[in-house]
Amino acid sequence: MLKRKKEKFNLRKQKGWLAGSSATQTICVSFLLVIAAGTLLLSLPIASKQGRLGLVDALFTATSATCVTGLVVRDTWTQFTFFGQAVLLLLIQVGGLGLVTLTSFFALAARRRMGFRDLRLLGESVSAEGLSKATEVLKIVIRLAATFEAMGAVLLMFALVPQFGPEGIWVSIFTAISAFCNAGFDLFGRFGAYSSVVPYVNNYYVQAVIMFMIMAGGLGFMVWVELGEYRKRRRLSLQARVVLEFSLILWVLGALLIGLMEWNNPATMGGLSVPGKIMASLFQSVSTRTAGMNTIDLEACGPVTKLWMSILQFIGAAPGSTGGGVKVTTIAVVILTIRSVAQGRDDCVIHEHHIESKTIYRALTIIMLGAVAALGSAVVVYYNSAEAVTVIDAIFESCSAFGTVGLSVGVTGQLNTGAKLLYMLVMFMGRVGPVSLAISLTAKPDDNKRKVMPVGHINVG
Structure with a gap:
């Protein structure tokens, strides 16, 4: 009797709306819940140094x-108290690794058994190829993140603690986590x-540590x-x-083009030494990706430089990383597909491997949806x-929002409420992925059932 009651309870539990949702939908909902909690905390008086942050600005910052x-829309150090900064850092950490990843880690730490659906959801979150590898990948993700963030924080302390005293410990930790999570x-x-x-444009050590952290988070855990x-x-x-x-x-390529275009610009790199220009070019190329x-002063950059940086922002980091954008592999698939077609092939070949057509379709869809959003x-x-805003500045800022980059040429500070809400949606789409978001909004249980259809022929080109 007790067993039957338990089975009925589990059955009712599985009939909830989350049970009928896909892994992608659950991940999207988890991000929304974190944003809601962050908005509430950041709008508290204790989070701001003066007064309190408005609801829309708190929502924008949490997103x-x-x-x-x-x-x-508010400078982090000027606006927020230690409590507010700690809330931001927690949001960054959760957003960088994903709420599903963190909750699954704590579930495993508590030795709670994970069911099939939990494993499927976890596999989607950490980009694991199979359910059997999901828990193994999860442990690797947490271990790598903790290792890199601790390493970056310690390295930064050598430069920031002598400058800021004990507060330099907190600044180092905040900067290391923000850089690794590409925030x-x-x-x-x-x-x-x-x-x-910008104050560290001549401090090559600080720039090198931050660049390493950005690259570590952007390459992807696997x-x-x-x-x-x-070995x-x-x-x-x-x-x-x-x-x-x-x-x-x-x-x-990014460093080369940025350096060539801004080498003699007195408002950006013109006043730096040759090593300083090279370092600034490399730092901006690495950072611009996500x-x-x-x-350097981005507002003072030339329009062609801003356009090139917009492209880099749109591309973003690697899949399974802490970064956003359409992802570097998506661009690679499209570029190499074009090369294959130009060589007379009927399919895409990369390093003597045939790439499935569904991968190419997905890559093209991601780029098109991303371009529409940006x-x-x-x-x-x-x-x-x-x-107040030029066309190129609007494109730059929008690509920054979609690529979840965060570089600004001053447009964000001038946004009205409607534009802020639009950018929130674009940032959310960039983080969860345009195709994933579309699937979560439109997918139905019967969507995977294929219908037999006649072959159609259309001439292109």
């Missing part, structure tokens, strides 16, 4: 932190509101696992090879503040 973007938030507003890392096992296995998966090759290409920290929001922002 930006949870989506590890970094766009702000873009900082506590350097004491040197001037929204100054980011790539680091494969690198750690390379034993002597091989890398196709995914890891593509991520490493195209990330390196974008870092070098981290949102800057050592350019569509840019149009709305431009026509709502045309007197």
Whole structure:
């Protein structure tokens, strides 16, 4: 009798709306819940140094932190108390790793048994290839994140503790976690509101540590696992090879083009030494992909530089990382598909591997949806503040929001309430992924049932 009651209880429990939802839907809902909690905490008087943050601004800041973007309507150090900064850091950490990842970790730590649906959800969250690997990948993700963040914090303390005293410990921890999670938030507003890392443009050590943290978070956890096992296995998966090759290409090409275009600009790099210009170019190339920290005045950059940086922001980091954007592998698949077609092939070939057509379709869909989100929001922002914002600045800021980067040329501070709400949606889409968000909103239980249809022929090109 007791067993039957328990079975009936479990059956009723499974009939809840979350039980009928997909893993993608649950992940999206988890982010929304974190944003709601963050909004409440940031709007408390104890979170602000003076007065309290308005509801819309608190919602915008919580969304930006949870989506590890970094766009702000109030300078972090100037606006928030230690409590507010701690809330932001918690949102950044949860957003960077994902709420599902963290809750699953604590469930395993408490030795709670995970069911099939829990494992499926976890696998989707940590980008595991199979359910059997989900718990193993989870432990690796937490271990790597803790290791990198602790390492970055200690390295930064050597520079920041002598400068700020005991407070430098907190600044180092905040900066390390923000950089690893590719969040873009900082506590350097004491040197001037929204100054980011500009005060350290001549401090190559601080820049190098932050760059390493950004790159570590942006490459993806499983790539680091494969690198750690390379001496034993002597091989890398196709995914890891593509991520490493195209990330390196974008870092070098990005630094080269940014350096060439801003080399003699007196408002950005013109006054720096040759090593300083090279370092600033490399830092901006690495950060622009998804981290949102800057050592030069971005508002003073030329329009072509801003356009190039917008492209880098749109591309973003690697899958399974703490960064956003359409992802570097998505761009790689599309570029290499174009190359394959130009060579007369009927399919995409990467390193002598055939890429399935569904992967190519997904890549094209991600890019198209992302472009609509970024350019569509840019149009709305431009026509709502045309007197103060140029077209290229609107595109730059919108790509920053979609790529969850956080770099700003001053547009975010001028947004009205409607534009802020639009950017929140764009940031959320960029963090969970445009296709994942679309699936979570439109997918139905019967969507996977295929219908037999006649083949259609359309001429293109």
